[in-house]
Amino acid sequence: MTTSTEQCACGGWTPISESRLLDLIKRAETSMEAPAKALWELVRLPNAEIWQQHPWADEGCGFWVLATFSRRCLYFNDVTQGFAVSPFRNWGNIDHFEPDPTPLDELIERLTASACESA
Structure with missing residues (x-):
């Protein structure tokens, strides 16, 4: 697990850069309704992490994980x-x-809708 694409030595495709990922997140946050934004703030990781996913992410050394909840x-x-x-x-x-x-x-x-339905 890593928090930077600089440590990737797989030789395949490179995961999206952290700065590009942060841009996508910022754009998405601006269109979230208040309940969704609250859920997002609750589950998001302080820093995105690159996790392994075999075999699909092997070539690029993993995918960026942004949030965790309920395993x-x-x-x-x-x-x-x-x-x-x-x-x-x-x-x-x-x-x-x-x-x-x-x-x-x-x-x-x-x-958010799913969480509200099960509450």
């Missing part, structure tokens, strides 16, 4: 160029590859 992680999928949620058993390892990309604000809105 799930929210990550940026460089292969599909979107955000996704996966279960995880071990910190630093994404268990499931999600092939359907979703914008971050839309994904957080869905999670």
